[in-house]
Amino acid sequence: MNSLSSNPSAAPEAPASAPAATAQRKHAWLADYSMPLLYIALFTVLALTVENFFSAGNVVGLMLSVAQIGMVACTMMLCLASRDFDLSVGSTIAFSGVLGAMLLERTGSVTVAVIGGLAAGALIGAGNGVLIAYLRINALIATLATMLMVRGLAFIASQGQAVGIANDAFISFGDARVFGLPLPVIVVAVCFLVFGVLLNHTVFGRNTLAVGGNPEAARLAGVKVERLRVWIFLLQGLVTAMAGLILASRITSGQPNAAQGFELDVISACVLGGVSLQGGKARIIGVLVGVLIMGTVENVMNLMNVDAFYQYLVRGLILLAAVLLDQLKTRGAGGHRD
Amino acid sequence: MNSLSSNPSAAPEAPASAPAATAQRKHAWLADYSMPLLYIALFTVLALTVENFFSAGNVVGLMLSVAQIGMVACTMMLCLASRDFDLSVGSTIAFSGVLGAMLLERTGSVTVAVIGGLAAGALIGAGNGVLIAYLRINALIATLATMLMVRGLAFIASQGQAVGIANDAFISFGDARVFGLPLPVIVVAVCFLVFGVLLNHTVFGRNTLAVGGNPEAARLAGVKVERLRVWIFLLQGLVTAMAGLILASRITSGQPNAAQGFELDVISACVLGGVSLQGGKARIIGVLVGVLIMGTVENVMNLMNVDAFYQYLVRGLILLAAVLLDQLKTRGAGGHRD
Amino acid sequence: MSAYLQFEDVSKVFPGVKALNGVSFEAHAGTVHGLLGENGAGKSTLLKILGGQYKPDGGRLVVAGKERHFTSAADAIAAGVAVIHQELQYVPELTVAENVLLGRLPTRFGLVDHKAAQQLVTRRLAELGVDLDPAARLADLSIAQRQMVEICKALMQDAQVIAFDEPTSSLSHRESEVLFRLVRELRADGRTIIYISHRLEELYALCDTCTIFRDGRKIVTHPVMADVPRERLIADMVGREVNDIYDYRTRPAHGERLSVRGLDGAALDGPASFSVRGGEVLGFFGLVGAGRSELMRLLYGADRRSAGQVLLDGKAVSASGPSAAIAAGIVLCPEDRKEQGILARASVAENINISCRRNSLLGGLFLRHKEEAARADDFIRRLRIKTPNREQEIRLLSGGNQQKVILARWLAEPDLKVLILDEPTRGIDVGARNEIYRIIHEVAERGCCVIVISSDLPEVLGVADRVLVMREGRISGELSRADASETAVLRLALPDAAAAAAPPTTTEHTPSRSLQ
Amino acid sequence: ADPVKIGFLVKQAEEPWFQDEWRFAEQAAKEKGFTLVKIGVPNGEKMMAAIDNLAAQKAQGFVICAPDVKLGAAVERQAKRQNLKVMSVDDRLVDGAGKPIASIPHMGISGYEIGRQVGLGLAEEMKARGWKPEEVGALRIAYDQLPTAKERTQGAVDALKESGFPLANIVDAPQSRTDTESAFNAANIALTKQARFKRWVAFGLNDEAVLGAVRAAEGRGLRADSVIGIGIGGSKTALNEFAKPAATGFYGTVQISPKRHGYESSLMMHQWITANQAPAAVTLTKGTLMTRKNQAELVKAGG
Numbered sequence A, B: 001m002n003s004l005s006s007n008p009s010a011a012p013e014a015p016a017s018a019p020a021a022t023a024q025r026k027h028a029w030l031a032d033y034s035m036p037l038l039y040i041a042l043f044t045v046l047a048l049t050v051e052n053f054f055s056a057g058n059v060v061g062l063m064l065s066v067a068q069i070g071m072v073a074c075t076m077m078l079c080l081a082s083r084d085f086d087l088s089v090g091s092t093i094a095f096s097g098v099l100g101a102m103l104l105e106r107t108g109s110v111t112v113a114v115i116g117g118l119a120a121g122a123l124i125g126a127g128n129g130v131l132i133a134y135l136r137i138n139a140l141i142a143t144l145a146t147m148l149m150v151r152g153l154a155f156i157a158s159q160g161q162a163v164g165i166a167n168d169a170f171i172s173f174g175d176a177r178v179f180g181l182p183l184p185v186i187v188v189a190v191c192f193l194v195f196g197v198l199l200n201h202t203v204f205g206r207n208t209l210a211v212g213g214n215p216e217a218a219r220l221a222g223v224k225v226e227r228l229r230v231w232i233f234l235l236q237g238l239v240t241a242m243a244g245l246i247l248a249s250r251i252t253s254g255q256p257n258a259a260q261g262f263e264l265d266v267i268s269a270c271v272l273g274g275v276s277l278q279g280g281k282a283r284i285i286g287v288l289v290g291v292l293i294m295g296t297v298e299n300v301m302n303l304m305n306v307d308a309f310y311q312y313l314v315r316g317l318i319l320l321a322a323v324l325l326d327q328l329k330t331r332g333a334g335g336h337r338d
Numbered sequence C: 001m002s003a004y005l006q007f008e009d010v011s012k013v014f015p016g017v018k019a020l021n022g023v024s025f026e027a028h029a030g031t032v033h034g035l036l037g038e039n040g041a042g043k044s045t046l047l048k049i050l051g052g053q054y055k056p057d058g059g060r061l062v063v064a065g066k067e068r069h070f071t072s073a074a075d076a077i078a079a080g081v082a083v084i085h086q087e088l089q090y091v092p093e094l095t096v097a098e099n100v101l102l103g104r105l106p107t108r109f110g111l112v113d114h115k116a117a118q119q120l121v122t123r124r125l126a127e128l129g130v131d132l133d134p135a136a137r138l139a140d141l142s143i144a145q146r147q148m149v150e151i152c153k154a155l156m157q158d159a160q161v162i163a164f165d166e167p168t169s170s171l172s173h174r175e176s177e178v179l180f181r182l183v184r185e186l187r188a189d190g191r192t193i194i195y196i197s198h199r200l201e202e203l204y205a206l207c208d209t210c211t212i213f214r215d216g217r218k219i220v221t222h223p224v225m226a227d228v229p230r231e232r233l234i235a236d237m238v239g240r241e242v243n244d245i246y247d248y249r250t251r252p253a254h255g256e257r258l259s260v261r262g263l264d265g266a267a268l269d270g271p272a273s274f275s276v277r278g279g280e281v282l283g284f285f286g287l288v289g290a291g292r293s294e295l296m297r298l299l300y301g302a303d304r305r306s307a308g309q310v311l312l313d314g315k316a317v318s319a320s321g322p323s324a325a326i327a328a329g330i331v332l333c334p335e336d337r338k339e340q341g342i343l344a345r346a347s348v349a350e351n352i353n354i355s356c357r358r359n360s361l362l363g364g365l366f367l368r369h370k371e372e373a374a375r376a377d378d379f380i381r382r383l384r385i386k387t388p389n390r391e392q393e394i395r396l397l398s399g400g401n402q403q404k405v406i407l408a409r410w411l412a413e414p415d416l417k418v419l420i421l422d423e424p425t426r427g428i429d430v431g432a433r434n435e436i437y438r439i440i441h442e443v444a445e446r447g448c449c450v451i452v453i454s455s456d457l458p459e460v461l462g463v464a465d466r467v468l469v470m471r472e473g474r475i476s477g478e479l480s481r482a483d484a485s486e487t488a489v490l491r492l493a494l495p496d497a498a499a500a501a502a503p504p505t506t507t508e509h510t511p512s513r514s515l516q
Numbered sequence D: 001a002d003p004v005k006i007g008f009l010v011k012q013a014e015e016p017w018f019q020d021e022w023r024f025a026e027q028a029a030k031e032k033g034f035t036l037v038k039i040g041v042p043n044g045e046k047m048m049a050a051i052d053n054l055a056a057q058k059a060q061g062f063v064i065c066a067p068d069v070k071l072g073a074a075v076e077r078q079a080k081r082q083n084l085k086v087m088s089v090d091d092r093l094v095d096g097a098g099k100p101i102a103s104i105p106h107m108g109i110s111g112y113e114i115g116r117q118v119g120l121g122l123a124e125e126m127k128a129r130g131w132k133p134e135e136v137g138a139l140r141i142a143y144d145q146l147p148t149a150k151e152r153t154q155g156a157v158d159a160l161k162e163s164g165f166p167l168a169n170i171v172d173a174p175q176s177r178t179d180t181e182s183a184f185n186a187a188n189i190a191l192t193k194q195a196r197f198k199r200w201v202a203f204g205l206n207d208e209a210v211l212g213a214v215r216a217a218e219g220r221g222l223r224a225d226s227v228i229g230i231g232i233g234g235s236k237t238a239l240n241e242f243a244k245p246a247a248t249g250f251y252g253t254v255q256i257s258p259k260r261h262g263y264e265s266s267l268m269m270h271q272w273i274t275a276n277q278a279p280a281a282v283t284l285t286k287g288t289l290m291t292r293k294n295q296a297e298l299v300k301a302g303g
């Protein structure tokens, strides 16, 4: 939360001379793609040095391991971009999974289970949105409160027990493969695509950035800020519920304990990917890389048999290294003042 | 420069009419004290309705139960006020406790253990500060990284096992009573006093708020922003380590697993107490009330034997109710611009 | 012709402040209606009501014969009202095109048509005669350029009523000319225009009609502004006579105190050197982007120097940062009030005391609250800062009054040696400007060096003993007060080609010294 | 005399195991007419607060499964100061040096012993299927941050070793949290690493961990005939697996009885308070291997 874009007069005049402009473009390009490049470099090094890393099985496993985080990171990005915050996603994953499993148990209908789970997620999200946008409750407190309440509901509904799933059609969601890729991986890829387009190519996305960058300016320009906020949270709830249902299908049960601490992972992945907690800045490719870095580090540490205790150290160091490298590149690229 | 006022017509602006001014004072006062008043009201109601709540034993127990959170909330307040963020406090509590216990075990000297623990905390804090202020790493990522690394160190140092403490002098820290109050309660009271004074009556505190409000303006006004940031984190580390040592003495062991999720509790207490995550706003009495509300809710739920699953629901609802009530009051009190 | 826009008995109360008190006036289509008044008179508040940002506590607003009750900015926009607010409201991370089209981006098949947006904005910018890259991020533009974006954003709405709140306060000469042309075109097109400014020249040049405010009340509407002598306007506004606004007096000159040697940094085009004598007021003029602010920031230690040295009274000043400069007695009052000056949520008193309090601490750490309160009250009185009390959050003050608070911060420095003012009177009313000029002279009379950067040419000429002119990142010339005519200064300020072609001037406005 | 009030403090209130324990303790409370106060104590700090809280409610004693066995000394001190009787359940409390605390009666089962049962169960089933140990990989879903988890898996490892299983075939899969998804991811990587094994046995801290391993194996085409997973707990998670029409790699679980632990421990405490009859210093219960075959009867017996 340090002073990100606090210095407005810092940057060059627009009609800069031609070579300067090219240099600037190039720098902007570097700043844009430094993260993906970094990741590609990392991946290559790992592929060459770490045994078993670059195998179809492992790469698919890696992607599968970040599927849930990836889906939710897409909407969390929107949420952070609009200068908000959502701590309730972990609980929502658990609750929608439990609810879906219970509905499945009672009705035997996959449709009912899926619709029920998604609707619950959307409702939770919309509730967050209303609390934050209309009742003006601080997002941290509001979503902390829903995080607690939704987790409570998951426990209460399931009486604290895992709810088993026996329905094969439902289980195949998490299991099926298309073109050799597990369905969850395909879903997360679609999410990145859809939300990338949403962020960059729709009025919704641009308004989201505007609201995060300067809510007052957005409001004065006629953007319906409150309504937009509610929509963002609603989407977040919906996608999170989808992730929860997919998780439930993968582990063939709805577990009320699932995904504790998930929210921090998702937010970290976004921030690692360059999304500003001060709002107004987001890049889908950055988020993708952030998610991948987190998953890759864990994957490689286990492949290399790093001791569990030392994994904490390594994970911390890698996080620092990633942002520092990125930092240096952007710093080299364009003198900012402070 | 007194000739400046030589202009005869330069009389002070007629302040707004007297009743309006009084009304404003009253509103300001209400906004200032709505939280404490709310808490007093809550406390009174509980004292009258909940059996065993208003007994010396319970009240002291309640204060003891928030001692650690309270201490760390004092410095977290400064951290948030300067628009920063610290996720590493939970790990630091664990690490300083483990380290203190190990030093005690090896050297048998309380002084060495205490100094060692505190120094480690200060070092961790200063490290965070340097990463954030000088290397400009996003505070969330930086402290997430230290959170992981310090937790790792705690596990590595202790080999994952709690380190027992047998030294009576050390144990009496957490045990001793002065004027009937346990030492930790006295320490946390002193913390609130000291940090209240620091925030409101020293340059350090004011500069902290200034940096949080507008870092660039603060720098141009002569505040040494980077150095100040490092000091804030150093203090945070120091106080957290103290809390960790006191906890270790209370539970007669240094536990590498201790205080997981502690950071969220502390930050929530601060935010509940009106500290803005956007920086520049903090009130020590608010933080005190925030901490007390969190502790009281838990205390009362246990006194009333509320079911574990329903505790989640209740805690969420109380959080919402607290901010909503506070919200309504300040809203009633008047004009905010946006 | 019936009035297109009518305010009837409009009131607005904030805690402790009656910002508007039964204001009524009307504005006609095809005219430019000027609003004048001291800082804090209520002008911006009126525009915020017009723009749907505030709800009035009483009174009626009639647009095109229909009574309106706007509940949001969107309502006002829908009713054909566009307001360009005093505090710029842009989204720094978005591009010019996106800012201009905020809230109404063109879409194709549900997706934003970036190309069409870019083309649309490019075309409109060209039509408006504004030279801006539609793909540039706002964060990368100068304040003046951001201001132009704001103006374009409002014009893009094709509104019938267009209200400008001090649009020129951060524009320099060149952009101002563009703006004036636009305003005239809009008038010719039959729009209803409200125009707020503290610059009398431009009001005379643009406005047909004007209304004067004081303390939230309407004092008078002059149907034909040109007929009203400026003394009359000033007296109506300030409630007293102001004669020579610059109040220039010759002072005994001392020896050289401040010497800047070969200072260089990222934004300059080569090293810059100059010196200032004790008791001297040095004016800096240049077009927007000439590098004046950059040079001062280097001097102040706010940016990293690549070369050079600053000597004060023969001793080198540490370049370690603003705090070192302040400790040496050099202070800088920055040009961008909102981003670099105010601590928005802190009180007026806090904003005044933030720096100077270090000299009167108890034990080097503790504040002396009484002394600070007294100091704040003193400045509130002396600079006539309009605030209900010293504890008011500064963001709730009117723009001009915020500027006065920042000035007070630096005037409160007890051991002031060099006072650098970057656009000090931006958004400040005539009476207060007069006050600031007096302060400048007094500070100089104490033997301090004063550096005044201004894009307001008459102001530079009016206060400075000597004028330095910058162009494209270097100092292009120096003129003594006697030699500093408008043409001489402009010749040094304009790029060579432009200077040769046509020295565009403020001439259109009545030469400013006539204020004297 | 005051009405009898007994606290029952458990380290993870949300876990089904403890929910069950509480449920059975409640049953005892109803029968004997005392009040049961249930508090979750996820960490040392909360535990201290909960004991204070019990004293404030004028409880006379409490049963505890502490968040860490090394908190023993703290429990002992705090109970003494507040004048509360205390006994431990599930996990046996130790002092700073690691010695069991004699003054605190205990009812439970050693994590290490349960682990051994898992290991023995795996070894027997391998033998029954005629697998050659050298061709089998053993997946240890590890969460060594938690001392009980380490103890349990250590027990399983030791038992496997004793049965002649080669140590080199035991593969660690450290999970980053204790939920099923983390176990899944960890197992997935371990399976990649040791793709040479076509048959696997899997064990871990609890049923959820083993379930993750089983699902990961299925993802690689390893099904019931080539995977033997044995969990710990006998929870709903395990029963759900047994309820599936076709057998899965989730072969069994070592069931421990929350009934005895919850019901009997609170009865003992009640007896101690009302009749001043201290419980036996140690009461040990046993785990039972539950599989598809015997689950129905075990569930019925367990209530």
Ligand SMILES: Nc1ncnc2c1ncn2[C@@H]1O[C@H](COP(=O)(O)OP(=O)(O)OP(=O)(O)O)[C@@H](O)[C@H]1O
Pocket: B335, B336, B337, C014, C015, C017, C018, C019, C037, C038, C039, C040, C041, C042, C043, C044, C045, C046, C086, C386, C387, C396, C397, C398, C399, C400, C401, C427, C429
């Ligand atoms: N939201 C607010 N809360 C409290 N006071 C306010 C608020 N907005 C404006 N004011 C006060 O109302 C009065 C009128 O302010 P306004 O901004 O309309 O003045 P102005 O005429 O535009 O002055 P300037 O020329 O300095 O811009 C001032 O005293 C100001 O401090």
Ligand SMILES: Nc1ncnc2c1ncn2[C@@H]1O[C@H](COP(=O)(O)OP(=O)(O)OP(=O)(O)O)[C@@H](O)[C@H]1O
Pocket: A009, A010, A011, A012, A013, A014, A335, A336, A337, C142, C143, C144, C172, C266, C267, C268, C286, C287, C288, C289, C290, C291, C292, C293, C294, C295, C335, C455, C470, C473
């Ligand atoms: N960080 C930077 N890197 C490169 N160029 C910069 C940077 N900051 C500013 N500049 C450029 O330096 C030049 C000087 O700008 P500056 O703001 O100092 O001008 P000025 O004379 O003070 O005009 P005004 O303040 O009226 O806009 C401008 O061209 C600006 O774009």
Ligand SMILES: O[C@@H]1[C@@H](O)[C@@H](O)CO[C@H]1O
Pocket: D015, D017, D090, D091, D111, D148, D206, D232, D233
């Ligand atoms: O933590 C475990 C719990 O999960 C249950 O299995 C009983 O024993 C405890 O040690």
Ligand SMILES: [Mg+2]
Pocket: C043, C044, C045, C086, C165, C398, C399, C400
């Ligand atoms: Mg104004």
Ligand SMILES: [Mg+2]
Pocket: C292, C293, C294, C335, C422
């Ligand atoms: Mg400038």
